[in-house]
Structures are given as structure tokens and as C-alpha cells.
Amino acid sequence: MKFKIEKKLAGGLGRAGVLETAHGIIHTPAFVPVGTKASVKALTPEQVSALGGEVILANTYHLYLQPGDELVAQAGGLHKFMNWNGPIITDSGGFQVFSLGAAFGKEISKITKITDPSLLIPERFDDNSAPRLAKIGQDGVSFKSHLDGSLHYITPEKSIAIQHNLGADIIFAFDECTSPVEDLRYQEDALERTHRWAERSLQEHEKLNKDNKVALFGIVQGGRDESLRKKSANFIKNLNFDGFGIGGSFAKEDMSSAVKWVNEILPEDKPRHLLGIGEPEDLFMGVENGVDLFDCVAPTRNARNGTLYTKCGKINIMNEKFKEDFSPIDEGCGCYTCPNYTSAYLAHLFRGKEMLAATLASIHNLYFIINLVKKIRQSILDGNFREFREEFFTFYR
Amino acid sequence: MKFKIEKKLAGGLGRAGVLETAHGIIHTPAFVPVGTKASVKALTPEQVSALGGEVILANTYHLYLQPGDELVAQAGGLHKFMNWNGPIITDSGGFQVFSLGAAFGKEISKITKITDPSLLIPERFDDNSAPRLAKIGQDGVSFKSHLDGSLHYITPEKSIAIQHNLGADIIFAFDECTSPVEDLRYQEDALERTHRWAERSLQEHEKLNKDNKVALFGIVQGGRDESLRKKSANFIKNLNFDGFGIGGSFAKEDMSSAVKWVNEILPEDKPRHLLGIGEPEDLFMGVENGVDLFDCVAPTRNARNGTLYTKCGKINIMNEKFKEDFSPIDEGCGCYTCPNYTSAYLAHLFRGKEMLAATLASIHNLYFIINLVKKIRQSILDGNFREFREEFFTFYR
Numbered sequence: 001m002k003f004k005i006e007k008k009l010a011g012g013l014g015r016a017g018v019l020e021t022a023h024g025i026i027h028t029p030a031f032v033p034v035g036t037k038a039s040v041k042a043l044t045p046e047q048v049s050a051l052g053g054e055v056i057l058a059n060t061y062h063l064y065l066q067p068g069d070e071l072v073a074q075a076g077g078l079h080k081f082m083n084w085n086g087p088i089i090t091d092s093g094g095f096q097v098f099s100l101g102a103a104f105g106k107e108i109s110k111i112t113k114i115t116d117p118s119l120l121i122p123e124r125f126d127d128n129s130a131p132r133l134a135k136i137g138q139d140g141v142s143f144k145s146h147l148d149g150s151l152h153y154i155t156p157e158k159s160i161a162i163q164h165n166l167g168a169d170i171i172f173a174f175d176e177c178t179s180p181v182e183d184l185r186y187q188e189d190a191l192e193r194t195h196r197w198a199e200r201s202l203q204e205h206e207k208l209n210k211d212n213k214v215a216l217f218g219i220v221q222g223g224r225d226e227s228l229r230k231k232s233a234n235f236i237k238n239l240n241f242d243g244f245g246i247g248g249s250f251a252k253e254d255m256s257s258a259v260k261w262v263n264e265i266l267p268e269d270k271p272r273h274l275l276g277i278g279e280p281e282d283l284f285m286g287v288e289n290g291v292d293l294f295d296c297v298a299p300t301r302n303a304r305n306g307t308l309y310t311k312c313g314k315i316n317i318m319n320e321k322f323k324e325d326f327s328p329i330d331e332g333c334g335c336y337t338c339p340n341y342t343s344a345y346l347a348h349l350f351r352g353k354e355m356l357a358a359t360l361a362s363i364h365n366l367y368f369i370i371n372l373v374k375k376i377r378q379s380i381l382d383g384n385f386r387e388f389r390e391e392f393f394t395f396y397r
Numbered sequence: 398m399k400f401k402i403e404k405k406l407a408g409g410l411g412r413a414g415v416l417e418t419a420h421g422i423i424h425t426p427a428f429v430p431v432g433t434k435a436s437v438k439a440l441t442p443e444q445v446s447a448l449g450g451e452v453i454l455a456n457t458y459h460l461y462l463q464p465g466d467e468l469v470a471q472a473g474g475l476h477k478f479m480n481w482n483g484p485i486i487t488d489s490g491g492f493q494v495f496s497l498g499a500a501f502g503k504e505i506s507k508i509t510k511i512t513d514p515s516l517l518i519p520e521r522f523d524d525n526s527a528p529r530l531a532k533i534g535q536d537g538v539s540f541k542s543h544l545d546g547s548l549h550y551i552t553p554e555k556s557i558a559i560q561h562n563l564g565a566d567i568i569f570a571f572d573e574c575t576s577p578v579e580d581l582r583y584q585e586d587a588l589e590r591t592h593r594w595a596e597r598s599l600q601e602h603e604k605l606n607k608d609n610k611v612a613l614f615g616i617v618q619g620g621r622d623e624s625l626r627k628k629s630a631n632f633i634k635n636l637n638f639d640g641f642g643i644g645g646s647f648a649k650e651d652m653s654s655a656v657k658w659v660n661e662i663l664p665e666d667k668p669r670h671l672l673g674i675g676e677p678e679d680l681f682m683g684v685e686n687g688v689d690l691f692d693c694v695a696p697t698r699n700a701r702n703g704t705l706y707t708k709c710g711k712i713n714i715m716n717e718k719f720k721e722d723f724s725p726i727d728e729g730c731g732c733y734t735c736p737n738y739t740s741a742y743l744a745h746l747f748r749g750k751e752m753l754a755a756t757l758a759s760i761h762n763l764y765f766i767i768n769l770v771k772k773i774r775q776s777i778l779d780g781n782f783r784e785f786r787e788e789f790f791t792f793y794r
Contacts, residue, residue, distance in 0.1 A: 038745070042752040067720065067745040075723055075741055083737045323464065326472055340480045344472055348435065348464040355439040355752055 001170070001215040001242050003028075003271050003292075009380050013263045013290030016380040019271050021087040021169040022213045023079060025054070028271060028292035031278060031373040032057045032089060033366050034300065037066070038082040041300050042358040043366075045084045051335060051367040052374065055087040057295040060162055061096035065145050065152075069165035077167025089295070090168040092159045092201070094219070095276060097141045098177035098249065100133040136176060138193065156200040160216075164208045172245050172275075173201035175219040180251040187223040194221045195235050202239055215242035217273060220262050224254040233265035243271040246291070250277075256285045263290035278369060280309075280396060284389050287376050299369045303361035306350045309368040313397045317361070322347040335367035336360075398567070398612040398639050400425075400668050400689075406777050410660045410687030413777040416668050418484040418566040419610040420476060422451070425668060425689035428675060428770040429454045429486060430763050431697065434463070435479040438697050439755040440763075442481045448732060448764040449771065452484040454692040457559055458493035462542050462549075466562035474564025486692070487565040489556045489598070491616070492673060494538045495574035495646065497530040533573060535590065553597040557613075561605045569642050570598035572616040577648040584620040591618045592632050599636055612639035614670060617659050621651040630662035640668040643688070647674075653682045660687035675766060677706075677793060681786050684773050696766045700758035703747045706765040710794045714758070719744040732764035733757075 002020040009015060019026040033040045033048055036059040040048050048056065058078060063069060075081040078088050134143035140155035154162075159174035175194045178187055198218045205216045218241035222228035236244060244266050246259060259274060266272055271292040277283075278296025286294060302308070306317040310330040315322075317329070328338035329346065337346075337360040349357035372392075379388035399417040406412060416423040430437045430445055433456040437445050445453065455475060460466060472478040475485050531540035537552035551559075556571035572591045575584055595615050602613045615638035619625035633641060641663050643656055656671060663669060668689040674680075675693025683691060699705070703714040707727040712719075714726070725735035726743065734743075734757040746754035769789075776785035 037749040037751055038742075039749075039751045039753045042756075044753065044756065062749075066749060067741070071721060071741065074721070075739060081739070081742055083742075324468060324471070342472060342478070344464065344468065345435075345478055345480075352434040352436075352459075352463060354434055354436045355755055356436045356441065358752055359439075359441065359756070 003243070003269065005268070007381050007383075009288065009385055010383070012288045012385075013260065014287045014380055014385065015268075015290065015292070016377045017271070017292060019292070021055075021215065023085060023087045023169050026087055026293070027054065027374070027377060029283075029287045029373050029377050030054060030293055031283070031370045032273075032293055032295040033370070034059075034295050034297045035082065035084075036297070037062050038072070038078060040362075040366075041304065042355070042362045043300075045082065047336075047359070047363060048084070048366070049086065051363050052370045053086075053366065055089060055293075056084055057089040057091065058082075058166065058168065059093075059096065060090045060159060060166065061093035063090075063166055064093070064154075064162050065147055069162040073165040073167065079167065087170065088168040089170040089273075089293075090163045090166050090172070091275065092163070092172040092174045092219070093154060094159075094172075094175040094247065095177045097134045097136070097143060097154070098179070100143055100146065136190075136193070140174075141176075156197040157204040160201050160204040160208065164205075164214065168214070170215045170217060170243070171205070173198045173216060173218045173241070175221055175245075175247055177247050177249055178221065178223050179249050180224050180254060182223060184225060184228075187225060187228055191222055191228055191232055194219065195232070198236060198239060198241075202241065217241055217243040217245045217271075219245040219247045219275070220266070221247050222258075222262075223248060224251060224258065226257070226261055229258050229261045230265060233262040237266050241270070243273065245273045245275050247275050255282065256289060259286060259289040259291060266290075280369070280372060280392070283369070283373055284376065284392075287373070287380070288385070294373065296369075299365035300362045303365040304358045306357075306361065308346075308361055309365050311395050313395075317343065317346050317350055329364055330368070333364065333368065334371070335364045337364040337367075400640070400666065402665070404778050404780075406685065406782055407780070409685045409782075410657065411684045411777055411782065412665075412687065412689070413774045414668070414689060416689070418452075418612065420482060420484045420566050423484055423690070424451065424771070424774060426680075426684045426770050426774050427451060427690055428680070428696075428767045429670075429690055429692035430767070431456075431692050431694045432479065432481075433694070434459050435469070435475060437759075437763075438701065439752070439759045442479065444733075444756070444760060445481070445763070446483065448760050449767040450483075450763065452486060452690075453481060454486040454488065455479075455563065455565065456490075456493065457487045457556060457563065458490040460487075460563055461490070461551075461559050462544055466559040470562040470564065476564065484567065485565040486567040486670075486690075487560045487563050487569070488672065489560070489569040489571045489616070490551060491556075491569075491572040491644065492574045494531045494533065494540060494551070495576070497540055497543065533587075533590070537571075538573075553594040554601040557598050557601040557605065561602075561611065565611070567612045567614060567640070568602070570595045570613060570615045570638070572618055572642075572644055574644050574646055575618060575620050576646050577621050577651060579620060581622060581625075584622060584625055587620075588618055588625055588629055591616065592629070595633055595636055595638075599638065603637075614638055614640040614642045614668075616642040616644045616672070617663070618644050619655075619659075620645060621648060621655065623654070623658055626655050626658045627662060630659040634663050638667070640670065642670045642672050644672050652679065653686060656683060656686040656688060663687075677766070677769060677789070680766070680770055681773065681789075684770070684777070685782070691770065693766075696762035697759045700762040701755045703754075703758065705743075705758055706762050708789075708792050710792075714740065714743050714747055726761055727765070730761065730765065731768070732761045734761040734764075 156174040163171035218236040222232040273293035322343040325343040553571040560568035615633040619629040670690035719740040722740040
């Protein structure tokens with residue numbers, strides 16, 4: 001894997017670059033569509049490619065359980081299995097462990113809006129009576145499959161072996177994702193584990209990566225605490241990773257500082273992936289603070305729920321007014337959907353529960369977000385990032 | 398609309414022809430994919446076109462209720478609304494009236510396998526205590542919307558007006574579809590209505606079809622009775638229709654004789670559409686007996702259920718053995734799905750309830766059926782229809 005920075009953002013950490021993988025080039029910053037179970041939901045690979053996707057991210061936890069990483073290896077790896085010849089990234093499964101464990105059944109996800117300050121009162125999650133599917137130990141995580149209740153145990157070595165079986169171009173070290181409402185002591189313990197697991201992930205990777213085609217990214221954690229984030233960045237940067245992930249379940253207001261603390265420390269010449277983040281305001285924030293890659297299920301999940309991005313903000317296509325709106329979802333948008341279909345047609349498809357609704361909406365939303373990051377990239381090359389941001393948010397709210 | 402016969406099947410009623418509509422050419426015999434609610438389920442129009450679809454059939458009843466035919470007219474008609482620039486057919490709604498009325502809640506559909514002979518003992522359906530959503534009167538049909546329970550009344554004039562609003566290239570006269578288990582007296586009454594409605598449909602069409610761009614097909618009914626089928630064909634052929642539909646809910650074993658009786662009477666120079674039929678054996682039977690157009694939801698509905706056509710017969714992709722089958726669904730198949738994906742990948746997508754499963758399976762099944770009819774057409778042109786049929790059924794069972 002090669003990473004070349006083409007231009008830096010004056011007065012910020014941002015940069016436009018080119019990342020070369022074994023399966024092709026990614027122009028960074030880039031938004032990475034998520035294909036959790038080896039399929040970007042409701043889209044063929046050709047549709048993903050046509051809307052501007054250069055790389056996709058698949059999910060280690062889900063594919064390990066179904067159809068199984070060994071089956072994917074037998075099939076010739078993910079690229080062949082799912083007919084996607086471009087770059088593929090797999091996450092390590094750490095986030096799924098978090099959502100099945102500490103966050104299970106709670107209103108906590110990738111971004112948690114902490115509106116109620118009492119949520120910030122340290123509420124420890126190691127209440128053993130709470131229902132959860134995963135339990136974190138020092139060496140790894142034991143969990144029950146959400147599919148059939150079968151028991152599994154994932155260690156850093158196992159996560160790396162699974163990812164090598166899946167055969168992605170970029171894989172991630174196994175980590176522990178923590179919630180922003182965890183207390184400092186727990187964050188410290190979790191960070192110790194993440195760092196130990198990073199070393200073990202790297203060792204296993206070096207054993208398995210004989211032909212040197214797979215890149216391993218280490219993950220920086222540390223929650224919302226400045227000293228822990230910096231400690232983590234300093235620790236992870238000294239290991240022989242090809243790039244870095246910035247992990248965590250964020251309180252929205254913490255994200256930019258956390259990203260900045262970390263990227264000021266990480267080496268400039270290696271790519272950085274902000275895991276699981278993808279709303280417009282977060283993309284601008286991330287790029288400004290030196291992020292090169294983003295992934296998020298939001299564009300496709302929103303699409304399936306009828307929430308569509310437009311230059312003026314998000315709309316819900318189920319709103320009555322769209323029933324007779326014969327204009328495109330987003331006038332002037334260059335996606336496949338907008339010039340060919342009206343809001344009225346999409347409103348009809350959603351009401352009729354037609355599967356094409358999800359396809360057309362996903363194409364639009366992914367195009368919108370991918371193209372937004374492309375335009376942000378271009379603004380760095382053109383030296384007008386801040387003007388572009390201001391212009392974008394004049395309409396988008 | 399122009400219809401030209403290119404070659405006739407020696408010793409049969411079959412023919413290969415070309416049907417020219419206001420929106421392009423259909424090579425007949427042809428299989429017409431169904432896009433009930435102005436969308437061929439799980440596919441974009443481009444995908445339908447790429448798999449060989451030349452024409453689609455949309456449903457008058459469903460579109461009248463949602464989004465409404467007047468809204469479709471406002472949108473510029475079905476072609477523009479759904480982004481399909483090829484020929485479009487709409488049915489008249491008669492079959493939906495049947496399935497909401499006499500057949501409602503009963504195991505009777507387009508083809509009923511009469512395994513239990515007691516089913517053939519005349520069981521009259523005009524039992525007013527039976528639950529049903531539609532009621533047939535002499536002038537039309539009153540029914541309750543399956544969506545919101547609202548009351549509607551459709552007459553032949555109304556059906557034609559709705560279809561003109563939808564703006565298809567080929568539309569159908571309003572008819573009453575009867576069940577094969579109805580007694581003769583009911584069939585006679587129903588046929589009288591269908592014939593009266595045919596005349597009224599034609600009159601309304603002549604009023605609305607000012608620019609002469611829309612073709613109206615009359616529908617022959619008559620159930621399983623030879624004299625009624627012939628009576629109907631003789632009556633309908635003398636009206637000024639542009640083509641004909643052969644309607645009815647068939648007992649499988651009756652279908653070929655019913656089609657033959659009718660097509661021996663209908664004028665040779667006008668196209669004939671066998672409504673709602675599309676299994677391989679029925680396609681061969683229909684073509685041999687002079688059918689030019691077929692439509693059926695089976696290929697796409699089967700696809701969504703994981704039932705896939707292969708040269709050796711139908712398979713269920715959920716069968717355990719396909720989990721590790723790294724060959725295509727149907728070796729040598731020329732569809733988009735087969736060369737690009739394995740049975741194992743489809744088995745995975747179906748297990749994971751991924752929407753792409755329905756898309757890839759629908760592409761395959763529609764290609765299989767459309768291409769089968771294309772090959773049947775070619776066999777007529779090449780003078781080897783019977784050899785081709787024998788060859789096909791050597792493997793397909």
C-alpha cells in the first residue's frame with residue numbers, strides 16, 4: 001500500500017491524497033460505502049461503482065458468523081465472492097462487540113447525543129445483570145451469535161486470521177470500543193486492552209501477510225479524555241501499522257477535539273480512517289482535522305427509511321407534499337436517480353413498499369455523500385476549503 | 398400499432414412476428430415482465446432492458462388506487478413516471494376484481510391444479526356470506542380498496558379512462574375473469590357481461606384515443622367450456638379490437654385446449670396475449686397454439702422466494718447444498734448474475750435477507766424466461782420448434 005499526499009490544507013491538518021491498494025486507487029479524503037454482509041444494501045457493485053464508490057467496507061463480525069470466513073476464503077476471497085474488484089476494507093469486529101456488549105439494549109451507538117447531562121455521570125456498564133450478548137475479557141471477547149445464540153470467542157489473533165480469510169486490502173487491529181459515558185478508570189483499562197490487542201494483532205498479521213498485499217491499520221481509542229486519546233495516539237503510532245483508525249462511540253460535541261488531538265500526533269505520511277462517521281458536518285470536521293477515510297451506514301440506512309440528502313438538508317420522502325412533487329429529489333444532482341425519477345415516483349415506491357425505492361434512494365444518498373467528500377477533496381486542491389464549507393452550509397441545515 | 402408475422406409454425410398455430418407500438422418494437426412471441434405498481438420488483442428499468450425485456454405490463458387496479466391514475470397522467474404518463482421508454486401494457490383490472498371477489502381467501506389463482514375432483518363439482522361463488530372485497534354487478538364492479546377499505550366502483554368506461562390516464566401503449570377491455578370451478582350457468586352469465594363490457598370498453602376507447610396511439614385488446618373468456626370459449630372468440634373477434642387477450646383462471650390441464658379453441662377462431666393478423674401465464678411448459682404450449690405475448694409474476698415472485706430456474710428445472714437456493722456451491726446458479730447462462738456470482742453467494746444473500754438477493758435472482762429468472770421465449774421464437778424462424786422443445790425438456794423437469 002502506498003500513500004501520497006497531493007496537497008495540504010493551509011492552517012489545518014487536512015490533506016488531499018492518493019492511496020494505492022492491491023485492488024486499485026482511492027482518492028482521499030474518501031467516503032467508503034458500507035457492505036456489512038458483503039453487499040452494499042440494495043445495490044449491485046456496478047451501481048456502487050457508477051455512483052462514485054472507489055472502495056467498500058465489509059464487516060468482520062457479520063461475515064465470520066454468516067457465511068463464515070473460511071467459506072469466503074474457499075470462494076476465493078471477498079472480492080471474488082461479492083464481485084467487487086476495487087479496494088475492500090474490513091473492520092475488526094470490535095465495534096460489534098461493543099454494540100452487543102456494553103451498549104446492548106441501550107440508546108448508545110456510534111454517535112450519542114448527550115442531551116441529558118445525567119448521562120455523563122459515570123454509569124459503569126459492568127453490571128452483570130444487564131442483558132448483553134458479549135463479555136470482554138483480558139485476552140478477547142466471548143459473545144453469543146445474534147443469529148443462533150451459538151457461543152464464540154474472538155481474540156486479536158482470531159480477528160486478524162478471520163480478516164485474512166476474508167481477504168480485504170485494508171484490515172483493522174482488534175480493539176475495544178468504549179462508550180462516552182464510561183468512567184475514566186474503565187476507559188484506562190479498556191485502552192490498556194486495546195493497546196495490548198494492537199500489538200498482538202500486528203504480530204499475527206506479520207505472520208499471515210506473507211505476500212505483503214494486505215495493509216493493517218491500528219486503532220486509536222481513549223474515549224472523550226484528552227490525555228487518554230493522546231496516550232493512545234502516541235502508543236499506536238509507534239507500532240508498525242500501515243495506517244490508523246480513530247475509533248470510539250462519540251458524544252457529538254467531543255468528536256472534533258478527539259480527532260484533532262489524535263491526528264496532531266499520528267505520523268503525517270500514513271492514512272487515517274475515522275470509523276463509522278459520515279454526516280456532512282462530521283465529514284467537513286474530519287477532513288479539516290486530517291482524516292482521509294470515512295465509512296458509515298447512515299447514507300444507505302437513511303435511504304431505506306426514506307430520509308434523503310439534499311443541498312438544503314435532509315428530507316423525509318414520506319411527507320405528504322412529495323406525493324405530487326414532479327421535480328427531482330435534489331435539483332441539479334448528478335446521481336442516476338435524480339435526472340430519471342421524480343420525488344412523486346419515489347414517494348409512490350416507498351408507499352407501495354417497492355424494493356426499487358431502497359435502490360433509488362441508496363444510489364442518491366451514497367452519491368450525495370461520496371460526491372460531497374470528493375468536492376471537499378477538490379476544495380483542498382483548489383485552496384478554497386473554507387469557502388466551500390461556508391457555501392455548503394449556507395443551504396444545508 | 399402494426400403487427401407483422403415473419404414465419405409460421407408448420408402444423409400448428411404458432412408464429413414469429415414483430416409488433417410495433419408507439420414506444421418501440423416487440424419481437425413476438427415475447428414474455429412481458431410484470432411491473433404491477435410501475436416497477437418491476439427489485440429492478441431498475443435499465444436492468445430489465447439489459448436482461449432482454451422489450452415491454453412491461455403494469456396493473457390498472459393497483460395504480461388506480463396508488464398513486465392514482467390522475468397523478469400518473471399529471472406526471473406525464475407511466476413511461477415518464479417510471480423511466481421506461483419501451484412499450485407498456487396495462488391490464489384492465491378484471492383479474493384483480495376476480496381475486497378480490499370470487500377467489501378471495503380461496504386457493505384459486507391464475508392456474509389452479511385441480512387435484513381433488515370434488516373441486517369440479519359446481520360450487521357457486523355467489524354466496525353472499527363469503528368474505529370478499531369485490532362484488533360484480535351488471536354495469537361494473539364495486540370493491541373495497543385492499544389498502545384502506547375505501548369504496549370504489551369500476552365500470553368498463555372507467556377502466557378504459559384509467560388506462561388512458563396511465564398512458565400505456567396497449568390496454569385491455571374490462572372483463573370478468575371466472576374460476577374453473579364455476580358452473581356453466583354462471584360462466585354463461587359472466588360471459589354475457591364480459592361481451593357487453595367489451596363493446597362498452599371499445600366505445601369509450603374510441604372516444605379517448607383521438608391521436609390513435611393506444612391499442613385496445615379485447616379479452617376472450619368462457620372458462621373451461623368449449624362452446625363458451627368458441628362463442629366468446631367469435632364474438633370478440635368481430636369487434637374492432639387491435640389484438641386479443643385470452644383470459645381466465647385455468648385448471649392447468651384445460652389450458653392448452655382453451656387456447657387452441659380460441660386461436661383457431663381469432664383472426665391471424667392480430668396479436669394474442671395469454672394473460673398471466675409464464676411457466677416453461679405453458680410457454681411452449683401457448684406458442685404452439687398461436688400465442689404472441691405472455692406475462693406472469695412467477696419469474697420475479699419465485700426469485701424473491703429463492704426459487705430459481707435452471708436448465709434442469711427449478712431449484713430452491715435455500716437448500717443446504719448451495720451454501721458451498723461455488724458454481725453459478727445455471728452454468729452457461731448468459732444473464733448478468735450467473736457469470737458474476739456463485740450459488741454460494743446467493744445462498745448467503747438470501748440467508749442474510751439482503752435486498753441484493755432479490756435483484757440478482759430476479760435478473761436471472763427474468764432472463765431465463767425471456768430468453769426461453771426468444772429461443773422458442775428463433776426455433777420457429779429456424780423451423781425446429783419441436784426439436785428445440787424436445788431438447789429443452791430432456792433436461793428441464
